[in-house]
Amino acid sequence: xxxxxxxxxxxxxxxxxxxxxxxxxxxxxxxxxxxxxxxxxxxxxxxxxxxxxxxxxxxxxxxxxxxxxxxxxxxxxxxxxxxxxxxxxxxxxxxxxxxxxxxxxxxxxxxxxxxxxxxxxxxxxxxxxxxxxxxxxxxxxxxxxxxxxxxxxxxxxxxxxxxxxxxxxxxxxxxxxxxxxxxx
Amino acid sequence: xxxxxxxxxxxxxxxxxxxxxxxxxxxxxxxxxxxxxxxxxxxxxxxxxxxxxxxxxxxxxxxxxxxxxxxxxxxxxxxxxxxxxxxxxxxxxxxxxxxxxxxxxxxxxxxxxxxxxxxxxxxxxxxxxxxxxxxxxxxxxxxxxxxxxxxxxxxxxxxxxxxxxxxxxxxxxxxxxxxxxxxxxxxxxxxxxxxxxxxxxxxxxxxxxxxxxxxxxxxxxxxxxxxxxxxxxxxxxxxxxxxxxxxxxxxxxxxxxxxxxxxxxxxxxxxxxxxxxxxxxxxxxxxxxxxxxxxxxxxxxxxxxxxxxxxxxxxxxxxxxxxxxxxxxxxxxxxxxxxxxxxxxxxxxxxxxxxxxxxxxxxxxxxxxxxxxxxxxxxxxxxxxxxxxxxxxxxxxxxxxxxxxxxxxxxxxxxxxxxxxxxxxx
Amino acid sequence: xxxxxxxxxxxxxxxxxxxxxxxxxxxxxxxxxxxxxxxxxxxxxxxxxxxxxxxxxxxxxxxxxxxxxxxxxxxxxxxxxxxxxxxxxxxxxxxxxxxxxxxxxxxxxxxxxxxxxxxxxxxxxxxxxxxxxxxxxxxxxxxxxxxxxxxxxxxxxxxxxxxxxxxxxxxxxxxxxxxxxxxxxxxxxxxxxxxxxxxxxxxxxxxxxxxxxxxxxxxxxxxxxxxxxxxxxxxxxxxxxxxxxxxxxxxxxxxxxxxxxxxxxxxxxxxxxxxxxxxxxxxxxxxxxxxxxxxxxxxxxxxxxxxxxxxxxxxxxx
Numbered sequence: 055x056x057x058x059x060x061x062x063x064x065x066x067x068x069x070x071x072x073x074x075x076x077x078x079x080x081x082x083x084x085x086x087x088x089x090x091x092x093x094x095x096x097x098x099x100x101x102x103x104x105x106x107x108x109x110x111x112x113x114x115x116x117x118x119x120x121x122x123x124x125x126x127x128x129x130x131x132x133x134x135x136x137x138x139x140x141x142x143x144x145x146x147x148x149x150x151x152x153x154x155x156x157x158x159x160x161x162x163x164x165x166x167x168x169x170x171x172x173x174x175x176x177x178x179x180x181x182x183x184x185x186x187x188x189x190x191x192x193x194x195x196x197x198x199x200x201x202x203x204x205x206x207x208x209x210x211x212x213x214x215x216x217x218x219x220x221x222x223x224x225x226x227x228x229x230x231x232x233x234x235x236x237x238x
Numbered sequence: 239x240x241x242x243x244x245x246x247x248x249x250x251x252x253x254x255x256x257x258x259x260x261x262x263x264x265x266x267x268x269x270x271x272x273x274x275x276x277x278x279x280x281x282x283x284x285x286x287x288x289x290x291x292x293x294x295x296x297x298x299x300x301x302x303x304x305x306x307x308x309x310x311x312x313x314x315x316x317x318x319x320x321x322x323x324x325x326x327x328x329x330x331x332x333x334x335x336x337x338x339x340x341x342x343x344x345x346x347x348x349x350x351x352x353x354x355x356x357x358x359x360x361x362x363x364x365x366x367x368x369x370x371x372x373x374x375x376x377x378x379x380x381x382x383x384x385x386x387x388x389x390x391x392x393x394x395x396x397x398x399x400x401x402x403x404x405x406x407x408x409x410x411x412x413x414x415x416x417x418x419x420x421x422x423x424x425x426x427x428x429x430x431x432x433x434x435x436x437x438x439x440x441x442x443x444x445x446x447x448x449x450x451x452x453x454x455x456x457x458x459x460x461x462x463x464x465x466x467x468x469x470x471x472x473x474x475x476x477x478x479x480x481x482x483x484x485x486x487x488x489x490x491x492x493x494x495x496x497x498x499x500x501x502x503x504x505x506x507x508x509x510x511x512x513x514x515x516x517x518x519x520x521x522x523x524x525x526x527x528x529x530x531x532x533x534x535x536x537x538x539x540x541x542x543x544x545x546x547x548x549x550x551x552x553x554x555x556x557x558x559x560x561x562x563x564x565x566x567x568x569x570x571x572x573x574x575x576x577x578x579x580x581x582x583x584x585x586x587x588x589x590x591x592x593x594x595x596x597x598x599x600x601x602x603x604x605x606x607x608x609x610x611x612x613x614x615x616x617x618x619x620x621x622x623x624x625x626x627x628x629x630x631x632x633x634x635x636x637x638x639x640x641x642x643x644x645x646x647x648x649x650x651x652x653x654x655x656x657x658x659x660x661x662x663x664x
Numbered sequence: 665x666x667x668x669x670x671x672x673x674x675x676x677x678x679x680x681x682x683x684x685x686x687x688x689x690x691x692x693x694x695x696x697x698x699x700x701x702x703x704x705x706x707x708x709x710x711x712x713x714x715x716x717x718x719x720x721x722x723x724x725x726x727x728x729x730x731x732x733x734x735x736x737x738x739x740x741x742x743x744x745x746x747x748x749x750x751x752x753x754x755x756x757x758x759x760x761x762x763x764x765x766x767x768x769x770x771x772x773x774x775x776x777x778x779x780x781x782x783x784x785x786x787x788x789x790x791x792x793x794x795x796x797x798x799x800x801x802x803x804x805x806x807x808x809x810x811x812x813x814x815x816x817x818x819x820x821x822x823x824x825x826x827x828x829x830x831x832x833x834x835x836x837x838x839x840x841x842x843x844x845x846x847x848x849x850x851x852x853x854x855x856x857x858x859x860x861x862x863x864x865x866x867x868x869x870x871x872x873x874x875x876x877x878x879x880x881x882x883x884x885x886x887x888x889x890x891x892x893x894x895x896x897x898x899x900x901x902x903x904x905x906x907x908x909x910x911x912x913x914x915x916x917x918x919x920x921x922x923x924x925x926x927x928x929x930x931x932x933x934x935x936x937x938x939x940x941x942x943x944x945x946x947x948x949x950x951x952x953x954x955x956x957x958x959x960x961x962x963x964x965x966x967x968x969x970x971x972x973x974x975x976x977x978x979x980x981x982x
């Protein structure tokens with residue numbers, strides 16, 4: 055945890071998040087022409103809740119199920135030396151074969167791109183998907199690798215000394231996204 | 239050479255004295271002990287606030303020379319002794335070669351003559367090479383200068399042989415010092431047998447291996463009427479057996495070492511080989527019994543069992559490390575801290591156990607500040623606090639169990655044969 | 665749950681030195697690694713570029729292979745040194761050997777040694793990680809961890825379980841590590857052996873003692889059956905094999921008198937007909953092979969965690 059943090063602005067509220075998820079769900083269905091061969095893989099931890107919400111949304115729209123799995127990328131990170139606290143390894147739970155599927159990776163915030171790179175490595179170790187697409191709730195810029203999202207909830211430019219925190223009811227008790235400033 | 243020691247608290251239990259006195263030393267002898275001596279001297283020492291005692295006597299020291307001069311020599315060992323306040327030490331015969339013949343006694347005598355800085359007495363071996371098979375010639379060894387015999391490091395396994403040896407020693411008037419250990423029981427044990435040895439997964443040495451042998455050795459002494467001295471007593475049962483024997487009138491004396499009244503088996507927790515010695519550190523109950531034994535006089539003597547070892551013999555796996563710890567330089571301070579500091583003994587009691595009694599048991603004319611006697615004197619600051627540091631040892635070896643310990647009591651001067659043989663650095 | 669623990673130990677020397685939370689943290693981490701071993705590609709790059717040296721002073725095929733596989737599945741490079749063929753035969757001390765390995769820039773030494781305390785001695789003198797794969801009679805922490813992991817998987821918990829350990833307790837590092845781990849996690853441990861194989865003061869470690877096998881099995885949820893250590897035989901201390909089997913062997917008849925679903929464990933290799941009957945070794949309650957599988961996951965977790973202890977810096981970055 056950061057010792058000195060100041061919430062600067064709320065960039066998404068509950069309704070905004072819901073609308074973004076509905077829109078992303080539509081976009082996914084459009085691009086993949088339905089749920090055939092579609093599966094969602096959330097990146098732990100909040101990406102998993104988002105993936106579940108997208109799946110629910112898809113069910114509402116087309117009354118079809120898209121399989122959902124969760125991915126832990128701790129063992130694939132290249133920056134374990136730099137993460138703030140203990141690397142805690144959770145389980146990867148993907149109960150279906152991803153080979154020949156269109157996998158949509160889901161994460162809450164896209165930043166340097168290293169998490170996604172690790173996720174790509176992990177997925178490729180698990181099978182041979184037909185395609186891998188990326189859905190993020192927020193893109194805050196400052197990419198360090200050539201990674202680009204296919205589906206974006208909202209673009210939020212940030213300064214380097216800021217960070218974006220996404221809070222979800224399932225985990226944090228409420229839905230919102232805020233910009234937080236780190237004071238050194 | 240005249241030395242005048244002024245205003246020290248003179249503790250001389252042999253003369254029933256514990257009071258402020260001046261001491262005049264002249265030509266290697268104690269010339270005068272009185273209040274307010276006003277005499278011109280070559281050296282005057284202000285001993286106000288200090289304790290002045292007869293030079294201490296350690297009757298269990300391994301000097302390692304001849305044979306293992308890498309661990310210690312007569313020179314470095316006697317230097318360490320002086321730093322600890324000891325003017326007389328008894329060298330154990332488990333050297334290479336063992337001091338088991340006239341030639342070897344002569345050999346050691348020459349080395350002592352050449353290099354010793356303090357008085358070194360010689361203990362010869364009971365059996366040839368300490369193998370426990372053939373007894374040495376006690377009479378000849380006594381004639382050559384030995385004051386005691388011991389196979390220390392080992393016990394004489396054969397009853398019959400030891401019986402014979404005791405008879406010969408008695409005739410020759412040599413003290414028999416017993417390393418009482420039944421090897422069949424202690425076998426390959428390395429620490430005290432108990433909850434700690436179980437926890438650490440190490441083979442244990444039971445109290446039984448010591449007290450059963452103490453029992454046997456005392457029985458033999460009773461039969462032969464040979465005076466014996468039980469070395470390094472470590473456990474409660476031994477203390478009890480010795481007490482009973484003394485009551486019966488058996489001529490047995492006993493010694494213990496500072497580690498047995500300061501530490502317990504708990505000290506071995508981290509596999510620290512500086513806590514490995516034989517007999518091993520025992521339980522809390524044993525430690526308490528040793529302290530009581532010292533208090534009541536069942537244990538007559540405190541000695542160090544100074545056993546220097548090189549780094550390559552100690553800083554290895556616990557099972558393989560040599561048994562033994564050094565002790566000359568910490569012996570007095572540990573005793574002051576643990577015994578005087580905790581009210582077990584007073585200064586007279588301590589000096590008795592570290593000077594008067596060893597002198598009496600060995601049959602030597604030391605251990606007192608009587609005018610006319612050799613000027614062996616220790617001047618001690620009883621309140622000085624210091625921490626034991628590895629780099630501070632004068633001994634060649636650094637395998638001490640007290641490294642890091644805060645102690646009270648520091649030797650300021652050691653006078654041996656009328657000369658200042660040691661002076662503490664300011 | 666796992667979040668509370670900061671793992672900052674560069675070594676794993678024994679379960680005596682870990683807290684309950686730390687042990688649970690290892691087990692939870694092992695859970696994630698178990699999943700890796702069920703994949704097609706049983707590899708993750710977590711220890712890529714790191715070197716693990718197996719330094720085995722005692723012969724052991726099973727433990728060594730288990731550690732080797734665990735390291736390889738973490739993408740580490742593995743070197744095996746067994747003392748038959750090494751400079752140790754030339755008289756090199758353990759610490760010198762360790763320092764040489766450290767100079768080669770290896771990252772982790774997994775050591776098995778016949779002297780108790782050897783792993784600790786090595787760990788104190790080196791800056792790289794040391795994992796104890798069994799030192800003398802002292803501890804075999806990864807064995808106990810995989811035993812406990814297996815129990816937890818089968819029974820859902822450790823707290824409140826009755827676990828009996830049967831065999832040569834006096835000379836068993838597996839027994840000692842298990843006693844530490846199980847009691848710290850809240851289980852009740854009973855050790856059962858002929859009198860001469862019960863070491864003094866074992867109760868102070870938290871275990872109840874009996875020399876009656878039926879009593880040991882009576883309320884047990886699990887029984888961990890140890891190998892009778894014939895290769896570390898000490899003269900006159902060991903009863904004969906048949907006599908041992910008669911008095912302490914785990915048979916179907918004995919299990920029938922115990923709890924219905926009592927779990928049967930063994931660190932392996934089994935002496936069929938001595939510690940347990942062949943039928944028991946193969947019975948449905950026996951989890952012996954699962955222990956072997958879990959051993960890889962547990963050792964992966966241990967290697968991963970000790971390697972992290974070096975890398976953790978105290979800065980907060982995103």
